[in-house]
Each structure stands twice: as structure tokens, then as C-alpha cells.
Amino acid sequence: MVSRNSLSGPLDPTPDAGYVDPPARKGFFTDTSVCIGCKACEVACKEWNEVPSDGLNLLGLSFDNTGSLGADSWRHVAFIEQSRPVGAQSFEGPPTGPSGTSFLGMPGTALPGASQDGRTDLRWLMASDVCKHCTHAACLDVCPTGSLFRTEFGTVVVQEDICNGCGYCVSACPYGVIDRRETDGRAWKCTLCYDRLKGDAEPACAKACPTDSIQFGDLDELRERADRRVAALQGAGVTEARLYGHDESDGVGGDGAFFLLLDEPEVYGLPPDPVVTTKDLPDMWRHAGLAALAMAAGVVAAFAGARR
């Protein structure tokens, strides 16, 4: 049952945040099946938002030298090299993935194919990750200063002039997106180009993406489009195509930025079952309150029989 200020479950977050007659909720549908790993999204985002470089580090995670989302990386392209057993038909239809991956947890921690006998077929997954702009955004919930707020577009944005750098949001985010910038202490993350939205333009990454892997628009229209795309892929034999973050009844109420993946989320470094970390707050307070009551009762009981 969803009520005002609920911390979980399906919700339209914009009216819930108090907006009267807001525009349609905006978001991203990132179709990783057409990502060519060009990283134009990373560069366009940094150019527009004047995000600093996060250092010249050869990480060796295939072609991923960004590593993860953070204060200085608001779009991050992951590269996952996967080996498939020989005999996987490489020609009829688009490539399919292995029935079980050899990865659990973060990609790139083991050399693909290093311990296998013989040559296998190869699949190279590429995906541009971004802040999910959750329906139930834990970062927003825990922010003590009100710096993080819900915009009229349903997105979650940090007001940098208010942020005090406490870092509560950093531990709250179930995806590990938001972080503090070393050089100035404040928390930074993707704004879904709030300033461009206000100017009726699409975010920089969506604009730059040459293959329309990153699609921007009204969230419910994007969700319909994504459903059709997954159905088409599965119909063409790509049985592992699936959506991630599209479901309103998931642990964060669905994401404002959701994805089409070609394998398990863990393969991409995404949590398989993200839950807004503040979801259990009412429960926690109830428990705490009960514990306090029990404590008080115990104190009363201790003193009640202590008259003599």
C-alpha cells in the first residue's frame, strides 16, 4: 500500500515530492545491445558538466579505464570479454551468450579464457552505466541538508552550493553511484543534465551517442519501447536479452534510468536486486521504539520493586 512519503513500492515520485502538475517523468533507456563502446557519452558528459578528469590510470579492465561511476565519472562504459564454448552457433542470428557465465561479481577480475583448453568463441559486452535516478532514492532520503532534491522531471539532483560533504548519500546508494569529489569534498553525480532539460534539450550523453544506445524521453514511453525491443531480440534468438531497472515493484520502485542487458546484472557490475537502503526505516524505528519501550518498562519494573 503506497501512501505519501512511502519509502518503497510503485510511486510517481514527482507529485509525491510536492509538484503540482509536473511534466512527464523523464529518464534514460540504455540499450546495451547496440552500444559500440565508443565512450562519446563519457566525454560529452564531462564537457557539458565540466567534470574533472579522474586521472590517467590504465586499469586493464578490457578497454575500461574509468572503472566505475563516481564523483568524476557520471557515465561509465563497462567492457566485459566473455568466452563461449566452441559450437555455439555464431552465424545464425545475433550472438547469444553462455548458459552460465564464468563470472560472479565484478567483471574483469579474471582473464577470460585463460585457463581453458582450446579456442572458444568470444562475446564482448559493452554498456554505458549511469545514475539510476531511482523512484525511491536512498541518497535523497538520507541527505540531511536537503541538498539532494527531486526535480520536476522526476530526476534526482545535488545542489552543490548546499551540500556539506557529510557523505551519508555515499553509503546510502545501493548502486554505488554517488561519491565525494576529492578536490572539494562535496558529493557529485549525474544531473540528467537538468539545465539542458530546462532548455528543452536532451542530455549530452544521449545527444552524443551515435547508435542511440542511450535513449532519452518520457519514462513510460521508454518503458514501452524497451518492452518491444526485448521482445524483438528474444524473437530473433537472443534469449538472454532482459531489462534491468524497469520494474516498478523492485526494491527501488523502478529506475528513472533503466537498461537492456544481454546477461546477468552481476556480469556488468550491477547489483542483481537493489533495494533502497531506507526501505526498512519505518520498521527500524518501530523496532527501536519497541526496544525503548521495553527498556522503559524494564526500568519501571526495576524501580517498582525497589521501595524497601
Next chain:
Amino acid sequence: MAEAHPVGFQWVMEAKARGAKVIHVDPRFTRTSALADTFVPLRAGSDVAFLGGIINYVLQNERDFREYVVAYTNAATIVSEEFVDADDLDGLFSGFDPETRTYDTSSWQYEGTEGHEGDAGSAESHADRETASGLQHESHGGATASQTQRDETLQHPRCVYQILKRHFARYTPETVERVCGVPQDTFLEVCDAWASNSGRERTTMLVYSVGWTQHTTGVQYIRAGAILQLLLGNVGRPGGGIMALRGHASIQGSTDIPTLFNLLPGYLPMPHHEQHETLQMWIDEMSHPGQKGVWSDAGAFGVSLLKAYWGDAATAENDYCYGYLPRMTGDHGTYQQVLDMIEGKISGYFLLGQNPAVGSAHGKAQRLGMANLDWLVVRDLFLIESATFWQDGPEVATGEIVPEECRTEVFFLPAASHVEKEGTFTQTQRLLQWREKAVEPEADCRSELWFFYHLGRMVKERLADSTERRDRAVLDLAWDYPTHGVHDEPSAEVVLQEINGYQVADRTPLSSFTELRDDGSTVGGCWIYTGVYADGVNQAARRKPRSEQDEVASEWGWAWPANRRLLYNRASADPQGRPWSERKKYMWWDEDKREWSGPDVPDFERDKAPSYRAPDDASGVAAINGDDPFIMQSDGKGWLYSPVGLVDGPMPTHYEAAESPFRNSIYGQQGNPTRKVYERDANPTNPSPPEPHADVFPFIFTTSRLTEHHTAGAMSRYVEYLAELQPAMFVEVSPELAQERGLEHLGWAHVVTARAAVEARVLVTDRMVPLRVENRVVHQVWLPYHWGQGGLTTGDSANDLLSINLDPNVLIQESKVGTCDVRPGRRPTGPALLDYVADYRRRAGVAGDHRIPIVTAGQADASAEGD
């Protein structure tokens, strides 16, 4: 394509979304392979064998598009009985002169045309190689007779079809597997897919880039692709054709309006001092009197260009100042020049937007050459390695260049970027797109146009009082371009109008190259661009959105020639002028209107009926029949066999690269026998079989690009947001090779050739695949060539590994395949590095006066049979 043309690749993705199959053939699994339906790993340098195998498959299984082949190609044309094929001469063709390593091509001619002015004796072939005359064929085919003898049943033993069939008979699936390392079933899948997707109802497009051209047999690679596409009827049809992706955004423009020693605008040949002594000789060379085709008007193209250069000074009396044009005396190509610089023969050098210290083959030779000049002018956006080599290049560390003693005086002039100037880009599709200036350049940064205009103005001022005859060439140049703005920027639009051409009398812009005249009444800066300013409108600036046009989108920009988007589009209709199918309808003959109709500009005379047959004595445009779609070829047909125009053979033939670990097992002739070689101590080549010690360099290396960086790195290594995406020079190796050589992921390794040792971080990846070739396993390694010692991310330059070995037709370097050794750890530094490489040379037997045995046909060691 996804690596080097990510934005263009969206159209491949679009096609995929509509059901197209994408096949990627490459030595390495790249981001393109990741999105392809099928990836075919093959040995770098073996593509002619691969394509030859597909050609053989098509011919043996009769899967060619027969009607198209008979009507539109020279398949039926009968070749001289003097011709002897490579099969019978162990890899050589008839007419080979081992002294000059060139061919007398008279035996290659069509029957009945031997001794025709188009064919070349050895001396002409030698001059053709020296001057890369093949390049002029970028806009037109070679010259031979227009009337030929044909057998349209394709049974005559000397018809091109039969010759082709015999020539490629050795290229069986077994051969492809053995030579290229491609498993037979994969190979046959590709053959079947390609053939099945061709014909009346379907077309297949062949896309290639410099991974094909940068070989000593590069031109023949392209020819093989063209033969296949012609056999399958894919040329001149929508969704078909051969898409040559160029190396940067406007490099098509730099061959159209060339910065090449042997070409003038519009692919007119630069005159040669002997062959084109007079204006008429030059014009005759281009117009081939008696040939079919539009080149019969070459006199108009040539004279109008001279009028553009010398304006009023160019008159009929002085042959339009033809005497002022420079003359070639031989090879003035960039590699010859660099070697000449090392030998002290060149005083000065302008480098504009080019970084040969990193981007050209044999980096050391480039830098040592530039260190031996009087002066060097570099214009670029950053202080690139070609400007700073004298103080921080690798030769400073080794002691080969001492900064205090380097005699070259280097001038660095900052350049304006592409958003700080207006002008056109001409890209892969021959599309000219005008760009506006977005911001003024800062400080001293200036455009090339500004630089050359004012340089020319100042040189003319300096020479104003000269009485030397040779200075007239400069003084008489028409140089009156209007300037504007605080920096006196010349008007790019006026230059474009001059390129377009105009009537001298009243400066009316021309609308078509057919308006050019050879009587001095027209100016035409580049005949293929005439029309870009048609009706006085900057056609290149048009930007009608695609949503408001059909898919041909003729009103976005302007394509040469004549805004024709699909070349040879006559071939999209059958000999009677009907579309081959409704699905592939493009251009067709409208019988009622008596003209060619369709969404594009017809690549044919608009009112010439399919039934037109030229009279016997016709020449020029009138000699083209109604069913000759290949109007730039002298016989109007697509060439499966090239009687003229190529220095190294009328048909592609598998030769091993100049550096290869393998003996050619198809013929005794190891490498391209006509390839351009510069035998100098400074330019050693790794040994290849049958030479001994090829095992000193047992691995194959290839180079290419990363999406994140751009060419020689001047526009990406200095930019933070790009540098951080690929922050270090690296080498990709397979896990198997890593194990064999003890290489660690993210550790260091160095790659060694007879020229240099280059160090890089190691990326161990399954994407590099060891191949089974000639019954043994061979490893390939890959290096990006973007790095140099300048910028935010620095590293060794991969091109330092390369030798200078060139294709003989166009003098392109072989930079896509070579042999090497790979060792763990960093390379030595300082003078020890020279000793290290010298030791390799000594062990390989290529030090000092070693000479490569280039002609190996008919030698005792040659493998017994092709397969």
C-alpha cells in the same frame, strides 16, 4: 569501422536493426567484431588469398550474377594470346623484366589492341611506379581500345571469364584455411552468405579501410574486392558497392584537391618532364583520343585549371602558362623525400597538420630526416613530436640527435582548429559539406588558408623586382582573393567559387563540368567539383533535414561529380533499362519521357536510350553504348581483368607481405615482385623465407586505431578527456603468447623489429587469436599507433617498428603487417637501445649491405604445388 568511424557505424547498426547480416573479417576482434553477426579472424596480409578463395567459390559454383557479368563487365572480352598467367610463371605474369622489376604490359592487352597507346613498356611501367601514377585512376579507369572482341557465351579459352577462373582455381577452401588461418566451414559460410545476398533481389556492401590499402599489394586487395562485387552484380546498385572508409574527416578532399606530389586537382596527373613536355602531350595523356568517355574533354579540365592558377597571364599564346607547372622527374613521394633528407638533399620542409614523427612508417627515418634540414615549419594545434623531436625525441636519448648540434631550425606556428575557420570537408562518400566558423581563433592561431594566402602574397612582394624567368611562375599567379576581418582572412567562399569554376568574362559560376572550355574562357579549379556552386549557391552548405527528403537525401551537402550520390548507377537497371527488381529499383529508363529517371542524378547521359549503339568511328561520350554503365572505363565495362593501369598485374595474386614468417605456398614468387623498395642501411627489412633467420622475428604484428584517440595523437593525447580513456600505450597479446613469452597482464613488454624496439603495457586478451597457418601456430600481436612522447599520455610510437616498403601503384607504405619479436619487460634505454636492435639485425642477417632477394619465382626452394 566502429573503432575508427563510430558515427558512420550507426548506419551499420541501423541496417542490422532492419535484418542485415554483418560479417567482420580482421586479424583482431575489435569493437566492430563485437557487434557483428560473424567474426572471421585471419592472418594479417593474407586478404588476397581470402578474397581469391571467395572469387573461386563464386566461379566454380556458378553463383555469379550472370546477366550482369556478361552485359556490364569485361568477362566476355578476349585477351591477347601473348598473355601468360601467374600460374604458369610461378607467380609472375608475362612481360616481367627482372632488371627493373617492372612489366611490359603489351601482352596483357585485349586481343587486337596490342601496341595500343594505352599499354606500357617496361620503361613506362617504371615511370608509373616512380610517380605513383595509379593514383590518377581514382577518378577514371585506364585507357585501352573502346572496341574489343567479345565472346558472350564466356566459353572462349582466352576470354576474361575463363582466364579469371583458371587464375583463381588454386584458391580453394583448403588453401584459404592453410594460408589465412580461416577454418573452412567459417570460410564457406562467408562465401554462401555473400553469394546468397547478391543478385536481383539483394545486394551486399563491401566496406574496407586502410587495413586493406596499407600493404605492398594494397591496390590488388581493392581490385580483388572489386572483382568479387562485379561478379556478384553489386556495383552501381543500392545497398551494394564498395565503401572505402578514409582515414580522417576530409582526406578525400586532400586527394580531390591534392596535397600529393603526382596529382593536380580532379586527379589530373602532374606533368612528367619527359612524358608531358608540351601542353598537348599532357592533354592527350588524359583524353586518350579515340577512347570512350568523358575524359575526351580533358583539355577543358586542364586549361581551366591553368586559368585558375595564372588568371589573365595564362593565354593561348603561352599555352596557358603550362610551362610554369612543376614537372616530375621521378619519385618525389614522401618516403623518397625523407630518405633524401637523411642524405642532405632537401633544405626545407613545411608540415601542416601532419605528424610524421609518429604517423609515418619508420619513425626513426622520419626524425633523422627532419634533423638534417635547414629549416622546418610546423603548423599544428599543439607542439607535436614532429616539432620537438630535436629536443625530446627517441634519438636524443640514444645520442643520434644532439639538440645543441641539430642543424634544423624549427618554426612552430599555431593553427586554427576546424571550428575556428570556415570551409568544406569532403568525406568518404565524396560529399562536400560546408562548415561555418563558430569562434574566432585565439592569439596567433590562424587557418591554413590565411597562412598560404599571406605567404604567397609576401613571397610575391619579395620577388616583385626579380627578372629571373623562373620567378614569373610565382609572380604571375592570380592571387587576388578578398580578405576580411581583423586578421585579413581570405574568403573561403571565393576560393570555393574558384574551385567550382566560372566564366572569365563575367564570373558567372558554372553549374557543370561540361561547361568548361579549353579556350581560356573558363576558370575551373577542380573539374570534379564543378557544380558545388551551381546557380551561384553554395550547394555544400545545404542542410535539408533527412526527415524532409527521400533516402538519397540529395539536398544535404553536395557530392562530386554533379551531386551524383551512387556512382555507375546505370548498373542498377538491366541492359534494357528496367530495374533488376522492384526491391532494388534505383534508376530506370522512362520510355515515355525518353530519359533516365530515379531519385539520383543518372551516371549516364540523361537522354541516351538503352538501345543506343555507337557508330564504329565514334569516340568520347558518343562511343558509350546504351548498356555501358562504367562510363569512366575506356570500354564502358567493369574490369574483372585490368589490361592497363596497374603496375603489378592484371589480376590480384597472393603474395606474402614484405615481412612474413611464411613462404608463399601458392607460388614461388614470395612477395610483390614490383614493390617499391628503398635499400638503404637506414631501412633494413626483416628477413622472410626463403631467406634464413626469419625465426628471429617469429610473430606477426599489425597496427590500427582506437576510438578514443586520433591518428598520430596530436588531437587526442593532449586532451584530458580523451587521454584518460586510453591512458597508456599498450600491446594486445593472446593468453597463449603471454604464456609462451612470460608476459603479464598490465606488465611491460617490448616489440622488436630490425628498425626499433618499442615498449608497451601488456593487455592479455582472448580477442587476439593464435592462428594455424601452413600447419603451424602463428601468433599475431596488435599495437595502436597513436602514441608519442608529447601530451598528457606518452609512450613509444608503434610506427617506429615499420620499414619503408611500398605498394608500387600508389606508393602507400606497408604498415598493417610486419614480423617482430616480443619480449617481457621494458626495452633498453639510451645508446644500449641501439646495440640491442643492432644485435637483432646481426642475428637476422640484415645488417649493412644485405640485399633482399625480391624475385624468387622459379627458385629451387619453392614449394612444389600450390595445394
